[in-house]
Amino acid sequence: MAAALQILPRLARAPLRPLLLGGPVARLASGMALAEHARQLFESAVGAVLPGPMLHRALSLDLDSGQLKVRDRSFQLRQNLYLVGFGKAVLGMAAAAEELLGQHLVQGVISVPKGIRAAMERAGKQEMLLKPHSRVQVFEGAEDNLPDRDALRAALAIRQLAEGLTADDLLLVFISGGGSALLPAPIPPITLEEKQTLTKLLAARGATIQELNTIRKALSQLKGGGLAQAAYPAQVVSLILSDVVGDPVEVIASGPTVASVHSVQDCLHILNRYGLRAALPRSVKTVLARADSDPHGPHSCGHVLNVIIGSNALALAEAQRQAEALGYRAVVLSTAIQGNVKSVAQFYGLLARVAGAHLTPPRAGTFMEEDEQLHELAAKLQLPDLQLKEALEAVAGTGSPVCLLAGGEPTVQLQGSGKGGRNQELALRVGAELGQWPLGPIDVLFLSGGTDGQDGPTEAAGAWVMPELASQATAEGLDVATFLAHNDSHTFFSRFRGGAHLLHTGLTGTNVMDAHILFLWPR
Numbered sequence: 124m125a126a127a128l129q130i131l132p133r134l135a136r137a138p139l140r141p142l143l144l145g146g147p148v149a150r151l152a153s154g155m156a157l158a159e160h161a162r163q164l165f166e167s168a169v170g171a172v173l174p175g176p177m178l179h180r181a182l183s184l185d186l187d188s189g190q191l192k193v194r195d196r197s198f199q200l201r202q203n204l205y206l207v208g209f210g211k212a213v214l215g216m217a218a219a220a221e222e223l224l225g226q227h228l229v230q231g232v233i234s235v236p237k238g239i240r241a242a243m244e245r246a247g248k249q250e251m252l253l254k255p256h257s258r259v260q261v262f263e264g265a266e267d268n269l270p271d272r273d274a275l276r277a278a279l280a281i282r283q284l285a286e287g288l289t290a291d292d293l294l295l296v297f298i299s300g301g302g303s304a305l306l307p308a309p310i311p312p313i314t315l316e317e318k319q320t321l322t323k324l325l326a327a328r329g330a331t332i333q334e335l336n337t338i339r340k341a342l343s344q345l346k347g348g349g350l351a352q353a354a355y356p357a358q359v360v361s362l363i364l365s366d367v368v369g370d371p372v373e374v375i376a377s378g379p380t381v382a383s384v385h386s387v388q389d390c391l392h393i394l395n396r397y398g399l400r401a402a403l404p405r406s407v408k409t410v411l412a413r414a415d416s417d418p419h420g421p422h423s424c425g426h427v428l429n430v431i432i433g434s435n436a437l438a439l440a441e442a443q444r445q446a447e448a449l450g451y452r453a454v455v456l457s458t459a460i461q462g463n464v465k466s467v468a469q470f471y472g473l474l475a476r477v478a479g480a481h482l483t484p485p486r487a488g489t490f491m492e493e494d495e496q497l498h499e500l501a502a503k504l505q506l507p508d509l510q511l512k513e514a515l516e517a518v519a520g521t522g523s524p525v526c527l528l529a530g531g532e533p534t535v536q537l538q539g540s541g542k543g544g545r546n547q548e549l550a551l552r553v554g555a556e557l558g559q560w561p562l563g564p565i566d567v568l569f570l571s572g573g574t575d576g577q578d579g580p581t582e583a584a585g586a587w588v589m590p591e592l593a594s595q596a597t598a599e600g601l602d603v604a605t606f607l608a609h610n611d612s613h614t615f616f617s618r619f620r621g622g623a624h625l626l627h628t629g630l631t632g633t634n635v636m637d638a639h640i641l642f643l644w645p646r
């Protein structure tokens with residue numbers, strides 16, 4: 124464990140030396156240098172979407188005139204500024220905002236995960252914490268990412284603040300992943316328990332976040348534009364950190380400041396699809412039936428400005444800049460990596476072989492069959508923004524080191540009872556794929572990390588692998604296939620080379636899904 128990648132606390136690093144190429148000792152050195160580059164890039168990706176930098180990019184305050192600028196809009200501050208927030212990254216956003224806005228802020232209420240303040244304190248992340256006499260009231264709740272009584276109390280306090288505002292006021296709304304569970308206000312007569320049960324059932328049966336949040340919006344007072352309506356006639360500016368592929372503002376935290384466009388029929392289809400329609404509690408049926416005949420229609424959100432201030436794309440763009448500064452030819456392949464982790468791992472395995480062959484001219488065309496398989500698999504994964512052709516063209520014949528970046532959120536279907544997370548499982552699977560066939564005269568490294576710093580229920584953010592992983596593991600008496608069969612990737616990486624391939628960042632205070640880094644370095 125001691126040797127594991129420790130990232131964010133150690134911002135100052137020794138300068139990176141050129142890679143030594145050649146025999147086995149040199150190859151080990153090059154592996155370590157690649158790992159160092161990978162963690163630097165991961166660090167820079169996360170750094171671009173930390174609350175402080177994000178807020179400073181999104182907001183600027185003219186102290187003399189008291190004008191607050193958000194993008195190209197200006198708001199006059201005169202003791203009329205309020206703040207609410209909900210989500211896993213909102214504590215640091217509120218702290219950065221209070222620092223920036225100072226006395227202009229009249230009052231705030233935020234709903235954040237249970238234990239987050241203590242965790243940030245333990246991690247020494249003072250910048251993520253509000254000052255002792257803060258004007259922002261903090262509620263902690265939603266243990267295990269489920270709406271609970273504490274989160275309900277927070278939601279009611281947020282609603283109360285919003286409802287008390289006038290046309291002269293400006294409400295800043297901070298939104299990040301996990302916001303849905305942290306802002307539960309079921310429409311009566313639905314109870315919190317009924318909403319919790321339905322959410323759990325939908326999630327357990329594999330509903331997508333789009334489907335889950337469509338239902339949440341229909342059953343909630345504040346989601347699907349309800350919060351914006353509660354704040355009317357105040358001006359509302361939502362600053363949103365996206366944890367959903369494609370950054371859909373109506374889905375992230377169930378769009379509390381975005382008018383819902385879904386009909387009751389949409390909800391019934393979803394409930395049917397997961398076999399839940401027949402067993403719906405009477406209260407849910409009542410609310411859906413009422414919504415059907417609601418003469419007011421969907422909430423209007425004309426007084427709202429919704430702004431995405433942090434996303435996977437922004438994080439990867441920064442990593443790309445850093446990679447180029449380190450001398451790599453860097454391409455962002457996709458920010459929408461989704462699908463079963465096994466297929467995603469196969470995709471990266473094939474990509475390494477095909478891109479590797481393109482990289483070294485005499486071998487171009489060697490992997491025709493793999494090239495075809497790669498394109499087929501990419502089509503099957505339906506990655507809407509995939510830049511595969513561009514990446515392969517950028518690599519072709521250059522002979523220079525290449526860095527392919529991607530992000531998103533693959534899914535793991537849990538079969539075993541081991542300890543792991545989707546990033547460690549993906550890395551382990553990619554390691555196994557890379558070791559299956561010779562890759563030619565290139566060094567390859569793949570890293571997968573969760574930008575929130577916590578991969579599943581483990582303390583690591585992710586892990587990195589090289590093609591030698593499986594053979595080195597065997598030499599240590601570790602069988603990769605057995606660990607994978609039990610979803611036990613964290614146990615594997617904790618034992619393998621004393622934990623040296625684990626990526627440890629601690630909680631980062633942000634969350635824009637996962638980042639994947641693939642290096643190809645011609646020897």
Ligand SMILES: Nc1ncnc2c1ncn2[C@@H]1O[C@H](COP(=O)(O)OP(=O)(O)OP(=O)(O)O)[C@@H](O)[C@H]1O
Nearest residue numbers: 535541542543544545548575577578579580610634
């Ligand atoms: N043993 C395991 N091996 C692999 N993946 C696991 C394991 N246990 C849990 N997971 C996965 O971890 C994920 C839950 O962890 P986590 O809290 O990091 O993700 P999340 O709820 O999507 O939150 P976030 O988006 O904030 O990362 C689920 O996708 C789950 O399938």
Ligand SMILES: O=C(O)[C@H](O)CO
Nearest residue numbers: 300301302303375376
């Ligand atoms: O809170 C939620 O709804 C999810 O994290 C998606 O934003």
